Amino acid sequence: MSKITRSVLVDVELRLKNAGVPSPRFDAESLIAFSLGIERNRIGLIKDIEDDQYREIEKLVEKRVRRIPLQHILGEQGFRRLVLHVGPGVFIPRPETELLVESTVRYLKDKNQDRNIVVDLCSGSGAIALALASEVGNSDVYAVEKSPEAFQYLTKNLADNEESLSNANSKFIAINADIEEPIQDLENLKIQVDAIVSNPPYIPNKMIPREPEVKDHEPEMALFGGRDGLDLVRVVIKIAQDLLKPGGFIAIEHADVQGSNVEETGVPYLLLESKAFTKVEDRRDLNGLPRYTVGIKI
Numbered sequence: 001m002s003k004i005t006r007s008v009l010v011d012v013e014l015r016l017k018n019a020g021v022p023s024p025r026f027d028a029e030s031l032i033a034f035s036l037g038i039e040r041n042r043i044g045l046i047k048d049i050e051d052d053q054y055r056e057i058e059k060l061v062e063k064r065v066r067r068i069p070l071q072h073i074l075g076e077q078g079f080r081r082l083v084l085h086v087g088p089g090v091f092i093p094r095p096e097t098e099l100l101v102e103s104t105v106r107y108l109k110d111k112n113q114d115r116n117i118v119v120d121l122c123s124g125s126g127a128i129a130l131a132l133a134s135e136v137g138n139s140d141v142y143a144v145e146k147s148p149e150a151f152q153y154l155t156k157n158l159a160d161n162e163e164s165l166s167n168a169n170s171k172f173i174a175i176n177a178d179i180e181e182p183i184q185d186l187e188n189l190k191i192q193v194d195a196i197v198s199n200p201p202y203i204p205n206k207m208i209p210r211e212p213e214v215k216d217h218e219p220e221m222a223l224f225g226g227r228d229g230l231d232l233v234r235v236v237i238k239i240a241q242d243l244l245k246p247g248g249f250i251a252i253e254h255a256d257v258q259g260s261n262v263e264e265t266g267v268p269y270l271l272l273e274s275k276a277f278t279k280v281e282d283r284r285d286l287n288g289l290p291r292y293t294v295g296i297k298i
Contacts (some may be wrong), residue, residue, distance in 0.1 A: 002048040008032065009043065012061050019065040022211075027070050031060045034074050067212035079127045081134065085156045086125055089149030091222035093127035096285040097199050100251050100292045101131045103283065104195050107249045108136045117189060119243060120144065121179050121198040121236050124222060126154040128197050130161050133170040144175045144183060147221050151176045179235050186243060193243040199253040200232035201225040228265050229255060241276045244297035250277065251294045259290025267293040 009028055016024035033040040035056045036049070049057070063073050069092060071077045077086045079093045080101060086092050108116050116139040120129035129143035145151045154174055158165075165172055177183045202225045209215045209223065225232050233252060240250045252267055259282040260266030271277045277295035285291035 002050050003054055005032075005043065005046045005049050008049050008054065008057065012057070015061060016064060019067070020212075021064060021067070027064055028061075030070060030074065031064060032057055035060060067216065069213040069217050072217060077125075080131045082127065082130055082157075082161065084125050084127055084130075085153050085160070087153065088217065089147065089219055090153040091124045091150070091199075091218055093125060096291050097128065097253060098131075099283065099285060100197065100199070100253055101128055101135075103292075103294055104128075104132060104197050104249065104251050105135050108132070108139070108195060111194065113194070114138060115140065116194045117192055118142070118195045118197065119186065119189070119193050119239075121196065121239065122146075122200040122222075122232060123154060123174075124150050124199070126157045126174070128199060129172065130157060130165075132195075132197070133172050134161060134164045134168050137168040137170060139168070139170045140173070141170060142173045142175060142186065142189070144177055144179055144186075146176070146178045147219065148176065149219070150222070179232065179239065186239075189243050191243070191245050193240075193245060193248055195249040195251070196236070196240040196244055197251045198233075198236045200236055202229045202233060202254050202258060204229040229258065230265065230267070230270065233267055233270060237270055237274055237276075240297070241274060246297055248297040249294065250297065251292055253292040254290070256285075256289040256291065259293070268295075271295045 012028040013024045016027050021027055029040045029043055033043055060073055071086050071092045077084050077092055080098050118132050119142045121144050123129050123143035123145040126143050129141050133139055133141040145154055175185045201223050203223045205224050254267045258267050261268035268280050268282045271280045278298050280295040282290050282293045
């Protein structure tokens with residue numbers, strides 16, 4: 001016996017809300033749409049849900065009630081113009097990171113060069129690197145990721161976007177390496193790179209994320225950055241000093257408490273302390289919180 005779609009939606013939303021899911025309406029619509037094989041905005045066109053479809057919805061809802069990330073259930077996450085494969089073992093790209101990409105896109109397009117060289121450190125799913133390679137034409141983009149699990153998603157996302165990269169006349173170099181070790185593929189890029197971008201692990205080791213989706217399902221390697229959370233940030237800054245050409249651009253994402261230019265736990269402070277960057281500026285995310293720092297190589 002079929003069920004009225006509207007009733008199923010209301011029920012799923014309530015269950016997710018009671019489970020503490022932060023966006024119960026959106027998630028309910030997404031799970032139902034995924035089960036029905038339709039776009040989320042077309043749910044209102046479906047009057048009834050058949051029994052076999054409802055059983056599939058129930059399986060997905062049970063997972064979300066256990067606070068398994070929606071993106072892991074659906075197997076994908078939107079990021080700017082991209083739809084990326086994600087799942088256990090790779091960090092889920094956040095909307096806030098799209099702003100870091102936007103700043104980098106503007107910088108590169110304003111330069112209006114014949115060819116750009118960009119390096120994305122701690123690339124994860126490849127979200128930042130793929131967005132830049134596809135949106136800024138004539139670019140050589142190097143994406144460095146240490147985790148073998150995350151690197152599998154990166155290469156899968158690369159394969160899905162080869163056509164758009166070709167259309168943009170961009171070259172994408174995926175590197176499975178640890179940024180704390182010498183990287184042979186980057187050795188020949190010293191003082192040649194136009195932009196270095198990174199969303200590194202930046203949570204202090206002793207801090208436990210509040211959200212179950214993060215605490216229980218995001219890979220620790222992508223979250224924790226040492227005692228003060230800035231171990232990998234310091235590595236990124238050192239690499240940028242070696243690789244960026246004068247006038248080159250750096251953009252580093254950070255926690256909302258790491259935006260100070262006068263405290264040692266601030267990313268702007270670290271860039272200024274290096275004496276290698278000027279025009280250091282901390283920028284805010286969609287919620288008005290400090291989120292990423294940019295600067296220009298001297």
